[in-house]
Amino acid sequence: MSVTHEEPELIQLLTPEGELVEHPDYPLDLSAEELRGMYRDLVLVRRIDTEAVALQRVGELGLWASLLGQEAAQIGSGRALRPQDMAFPSYRDHGVAWCRGVDHKALLGLYRGVTNGGWDPADHGFHLYTIVIGSQALHAAGYAMGVQRDGALGDDGTAVITYFGDGATSQGDTNEAFNFAAVNNAPVVFFCQNNQWAISEPMERQSRVPIYQRAAGFGFPGIRVDGNDVLACLAVTRAALQNAREGQGPTLIEAFTYRMGAHTTNDDPTRYRVSAELEEWRRKDPIARLHSHLSRTGRADDAFFAAVEAEAEELGERVRADCRALPDPEPLDLFDNVYADPHVRLEEQRAGYADYLASFDGVGAEGGR
Amino acid sequence: MSVTHEEPELIQLLTPEGELVEHPDYPLDLSAEELRGMYRDLVLVRRIDTEAVALQRVGELGLWASLLGQEAAQIGSGRALRPQDMAFPSYRDHGVAWCRGVDHKALLGLYRGVTNGGWDPADHGFHLYTIVIGSQALHAAGYAMGVQRDGALGDDGTAVITYFGDGATSQGDTNEAFNFAAVNNAPVVFFCQNNQWAISEPMERQSRVPIYQRAAGFGFPGIRVDGNDVLACLAVTRAALQNAREGQGPTLIEAFTYRMGAHTTNDDPTRYRVSAELEEWRRKDPIARLHSHLSRTGRADDAFFAAVEAEAEELGERVRADCRALPDPEPLDLFDNVYADPHVRLEEQRAGYADYLASFDGVGAEGGR
Amino acid sequence: MSGTTSANAAKLTIGKAVNAGLRRAMEADPKVIIMGEDVGRLGGVFRVTDGLYKDFGADRVIDTPLAESGIVGTAIGLAMRGYRPVCEIQFDGFFFPAANQTFTQLAKMRARSGGRLRLPVVLRIPYGGGIGAVEHHSESPEAYFAHTPGLRVVTVANPVDSYWMIQQAIASDDPVVFFEPKRRYYEKAEVDTSAPLEAATPMGAARVARAGTDLTLLAYGPMVKTALQAAEADTDHSIEVVDLRSISPVDFATVCASVRRTGRLVVAHEAPLSSGLGAEIAARVTEDCFYALEAPVIRVGGFDTPYPPSRLEEHYLPDLDRVLDGVDRAFAY
Amino acid sequence: MSGTTSANAAKLTIGKAVNAGLRRAMEADPKVIIMGEDVGRLGGVFRVTDGLYKDFGADRVIDTPLAESGIVGTAIGLAMRGYRPVCEIQFDGFFFPAANQTFTQLAKMRARSGGRLRLPVVLRIPYGGGIGAVEHHSESPEAYFAHTPGLRVVTVANPVDSYWMIQQAIASDDPVVFFEPKRRYYEKAEVDTSAPLEAATPMGAARVARAGTDLTLLAYGPMVKTALQAAEADTDHSIEVVDLRSISPVDFATVCASVRRTGRLVVAHEAPLSSGLGAEIAARVTEDCFYALEAPVIRVGGFDTPYPPSRLEEHYLPDLDRVLDGVDRAFAY
Numbered sequence A, B: 001m002s003v004t005h006e007e008p009e010l011i012q013l014l015t016p017e018g019e020l021v022e023h024p025d026y027p028l029d030l031s032a033e034e035l036r037g038m039y040r041d042l043v044l045v046r047r048i049d050t051e052a053v054a055l056q057r058v059g060e061l062g063l064w065a066s067l068l069g070q071e072a073a074q075i076g077s078g079r080a081l082r083p084q085d086m087a088f089p090s091y092r093d094h095g096v097a098w099c100r101g102v103d104h105k106a107l108l109g110l111y112r113g114v115t116n117g118g119w120d121p122a123d124h125g126f127h128l129y130t131i132v133i134g135s136q137a138l139h140a141a142g143y144a145m146g147v148q149r150d151g152a153l154g155d156d157g158t159a160v161i162t163y164f165g166d167g168a169t170s171q172g173d174t175n176e177a178f179n180f181a182a183v184n185n186a187p188v189v190f191f192c193q194n195n196q197w198a199i200s201e202p203m204e205r206q207s208r209v210p211i212y213q214r215a216a217g218f219g220f221p222g223i224r225v226d227g228n229d230v231l232a233c234l235a236v237t238r239a240a241l242q243n244a245r246e247g248q249g250p251t252l253i254e255a256f257t258y259r260m261g262a263h264t265t266n267d268d269p270t271r272y273r274v275s276a277e278l279e280e281w282r283r284k285d286p287i288a289r290l291h292s293h294l295s296r297t298g299r300a301d302d303a304f305f306a307a308v309e310a311e312a313e314e315l316g317e318r319v320r321a322d323c324r325a326l327p328d329p330e331p332l333d334l335f336d337n338v339y340a341d342p343h344v345r346l347e348e349q350r351a352g353y354a355d356y357l358a359s360f361d362g363v364g365a366e367g368g369r
Numbered sequence C, D: 001m002s003g004t005t006s007a008n009a010a011k012l013t014i015g016k017a018v019n020a021g022l023r024r025a026m027e028a029d030p031k032v033i034i035m036g037e038d039v040g041r042l043g044g045v046f047r048v049t050d051g052l053y054k055d056f057g058a059d060r061v062i063d064t065p066l067a068e069s070g071i072v073g074t075a076i077g078l079a080m081r082g083y084r085p086v087c088e089i090q091f092d093g094f095f096f097p098a099a100n101q102t103f104t105q106l107a108k109m110r111a112r113s114g115g116r117l118r119l120p121v122v123l124r125i126p127y128g129g130g131i132g133a134v135e136h137h138s139e140s141p142e143a144y145f146a147h148t149p150g151l152r153v154v155t156v157a158n159p160v161d162s163y164w165m166i167q168q169a170i171a172s173d174d175p176v177v178f179f180e181p182k183r184r185y186y187e188k189a190e191v192d193t194s195a196p197l198e199a200a201t202p203m204g205a206a207r208v209a210r211a212g213t214d215l216t217l218l219a220y221g222p223m224v225k226t227a228l229q230a231a232e233a234d235t236d237h238s239i240e241v242v243d244l245r246s247i248s249p250v251d252f253a254t255v256c257a258s259v260r261r262t263g264r265l266v267v268a269h270e271a272p273l274s275s276g277l278g279a280e281i282a283a284r285v286t287e288d289c290f291y292a293l294e295a296p297v298i299r300v301g302g303f304d305t306p307y308p309p310s311r312l313e314e315h316y317l318p319d320l321d322r323v324l325d326g327v328d329r330a331f332a333y
């Protein structure tokens, strides 16, 4: 009748000091080039993120949810995906978006308020950001049930992944998704970025036990991985996706990481957390550790790091320019795409509003508004 | 990363053959009188149930949800409650209602359609039946949080229990309740009567693993008990309630039992389950096994059994008569008790409907309706 | 099948007509799947999916876990994968756990995607009272849906519409909420199942169910029968009955045309009166037909109370007399 | 506190006024507790519960798990145990996971119990648009609540009402949904906090916010300010502005009295027009004031689309010009 609260095993393949360690269940053999590629990913998504925060500060974005500190969890898991796979993200998963080839313009557009979506989920194997916490986990489970019905499993089959935070594990929908996936043995990986905080609420307000343990209660494996270790995130996600692909059903991955920034640009974390915590996590910075590994082992040289820096610099400039260049939607876009088929009420409202807008023509230069 | 699917331990103190067995964690020392009392409980609630089904057949009730087969789970757990405790039932928990002193008239009234409630939850430490699956689990968790805030824990403290079925474990609310209880260490026992079926859906459609295992995923103990063993249900529930009382937080009890009847009087189980299953469970009948224990050990004699039979007979008659005598509500009751404070719209509608009804006066003997 | 009907016409109840429509849709398109609680082996508590599990198998007729949010949420995912899920919500009162998935996800996702996603999901909801049920089994929640942009909402009042409109709902690339009048499930009529789907009246159109000149009586779903009875019963007036069929969007062209002819409108529904669909109809018709109206639009509805225990439901539900009382009130102007 | 005001009067924003009202209610009754996401140490994302955690502790200001159904569901349990929970739903768009607990449990439980249970639960919901937010942070879902018997629904438009009505909501033995106009959180006014609660205007009463003779302009919550501006801007007419305050039940006595004086009514809200609260008001006022109305009730509302991305919200939300356009339409009759 008792529950054991053992210290959870944390899968790690790269220590904070940048040393490789082996794990019997997760062998990983990456070439130096692949490692450099991941380093580049990490640096560039962080750069997009930093620029976006700055753009919000100057009013070019309405809001931004920073991934600072979570780059490894996102790039590691994102790079484990194959083209045919489908990801269902939350709202902070810019690193996964990067891996799925979603242009930064689309992400910026969402937070600038020129769109509520901005890319084609099918084109990228990457669903739209979902803001209502927990909702996307069910979409992923359902999509995975569709994959089953398509007979698209097997070695080269399709796997599904969904991303959410520690807070999201409290939501009924997330738990229903666990259960739908388990009961149907659906090919879906639940990837929880436990960044220790749900806005101002620490982990303990969301769960009494480590989150990965939730899975066993629904009858599928759960595993905790060092979320600041891009290699471990890659290896563990790859394995879970492969299990899914091969018909072995769902896995819950808890990537143990830390939200190094504010919840969003609206948030003031000094109200609820101490700086010592942040300091501690800074020492585990996901980029620093891969940098240290690459330079220590000679797998990358200064020229490489300089080139990545330069690329980041250039990307940063592009992000700023692209953001400012994003066109505002047209007023009558309001009525588009609400329905697939013609809709009598919206057509009427569109026509009415067009007339209304036209009635200002000539009243003033700006159309009177 | 793998999940073990061991055959779950099933706590049992009384075998189907009526033999007592000991369990180290659940010592139970009942006097012969207490055992006879529980036998009487079982027989009498089954009698109420049988009568109610019959009353539905002749149109005196609109519906009935039979507890047939689940008497031990309900009486065992119900008799573990103390007067100060609070129970949050589902819609089939007539045995618990019996233990909480709720008159059969109130239960019949609900299924006859003269009320949607029918008793005072505070008077009985027994909330109203809840029909929307899963909802009451959260009420119980919240009530238990109130008990904590009242400082009503301790040896003589208050514990809370909530009842639901196997199907209910799929519902988001039930899982949110598990989590609220866990995170707050609230004094609540989750009592799941796994009767193998949710209307036509077998257990496997609701959960991939035994239900008691769900608890560990939320960080509290789960236990499976023989739900047809009234003694095991009593002992296990008593222990869990005591833990709750003493501030050790929630427990999930899965009472492994069987719905021997139809889901409700509206249901036709021959469409989805085979009679062999029913036969198998008949051999585990919760009443038969206590009968066999009592008579084999001489703890009850024929006179006792005859007396219980006679009492059941008399109760049956009372149930029939009481049901038929239940008065219909008055039309204007419609508007009562929707709000505690006066409500301008309902007062207006009440007055309007009173006038409307009065307009038929004299039109015909029956008021024109 | 009755001997007097053509080879392809059958006397069907509303329940059987929906069943036949589902079957035809499933035959026509392998992407159409059924999901919900007890829709499989049992065929649903009202048997509307009877036989489909047997003939199409567990992959296309899915007995889901008992979780309405899960049903709608996974249906969205299935739709994104190219399926056309038809979800059964077992009873009206059990829709609410799915409110988030329906209102914030299903309804908005196409717009969110800038038109890139199609969400051909149907939610079938047996609704309304009058069957002597316990609590939560007699609700009429259609106004919540009508107030939610991105959804189409329809309901049926007869077997012919049931057969065609369920197929139209499935064929629509928009999410459609399909309300079935549970107390009318056993109403029968001849349905000619041989016609092509394209020939059926569009599901967005209201229908004049009975022509009349003095007053328009508008109803939908279970109240259409009551409205027709009331029209018959009022031998003093010529009452036109409009069956709304589409709850959102409302076919105001047909409704207003009728009101302009008759000058009076009574709207009847089972849902609580306040902020019910009748309010929208009254507001809009009054705006469009201000000078044609001889009387304010009169609404007849359920009271603004929770649905009562069944022994009171005859008082709660607008019946023939209450509808006629509404008609009288309209003529009092 | 400004030097020119009395000892107990303070210049408060709407946000601070709700905060002060919460504090006073918590001081007056130890059973009043606050619960929700981030309401504790952070003081809520709008800081409406600022300081309460520090002063009343974690037992009375509860940072809950991230689960709205859990919040409302446990609040019901706490209420049954004698508490008076005030739940914060962080944003309007995140209410929907709690729809089942709110609509099938909270709203109906008193009636279900035959009046034996009291459910003094308050749901505070910051609502409405105009703050440049991302999706789901700008919704106006009040009509869903107005259509749900068993709930009381109120909203505020100024600091004085904010201070008193939150206390009245907490004092009520009925469940009250308390909508806070988030884009007006920083509107300031003098609030005399010394008066007894009993002296405050009842929360069910509408208020004539500006007297006029030619047309009644009805608004609530965030639109009251816009309505007042419109009334000022229209120098050709004398416009009376009514601040509804109570969304359910509506104080039709006050509204109709105004309409009978002016003969014209325009209703404005942010929510989608169709089946919005304006529909109920138009329907009911037309019935009650049929002969007094010179024009149909004109509704000005959000369009029947999902709330758009923020760069379009100025087009979605009825602004001064759209309200004036509504006024013009009313005068065109």
Ligand SMILES: Cc1ncc(C[n+]2csc(CCOP(=O)(O)OP(=O)(O)O)c2C)c(N)n1
Residues within 6 Å of the ligand: A092, A131, A132, A133, A134, A164, A165, A166, A167, A168, A169, A195, A197, A198, A199, A259, A263, D037, D066, D068, D090, D094, D097
């Ligand atoms: C259903 C719902 N409730 C509330 C919110 C408001 N909200 C946005 S993010 C957030 C915290 C999320 O925490 P977590 O799941 O840990 O993800 P993180 O932001 O840390 O990545 C909250 C409460 C929301 N978006 N959806």
Ligand SMILES: Cc1ncc(C[n+]2csc(CCOP(=O)(O)OP(=O)(O)O)c2C)c(N)n1
Residues within 6 Å of the ligand: B092, B131, B132, B133, B134, B164, B165, B166, B167, B168, B169, B195, B197, B198, B199, B259, B263, C037, C066, C068, C090, C094, C097
């Ligand atoms: C939210 C909700 N959805 C659907 C139903 C309809 N329904 C009533 S009982 C039932 C099955 C419940 O199964 P279980 O939880 O195992 O309890 P049991 O009836 O077996 O005691 C269903 C689906 C409901 N009451 N509530």
Ligand SMILES: [Mg+2]
Residues within 6 Å of the ligand: A165, A166, A167, A193, A194, A195, A196, A197, A198, A199
């Ligand atoms: Mg987090």
Ligand SMILES: [Mg+2]
Residues within 6 Å of the ligand: B165, B166, B167, B193, B194, B195, B196, B197, B198, B199
């Ligand atoms: Mg069951």
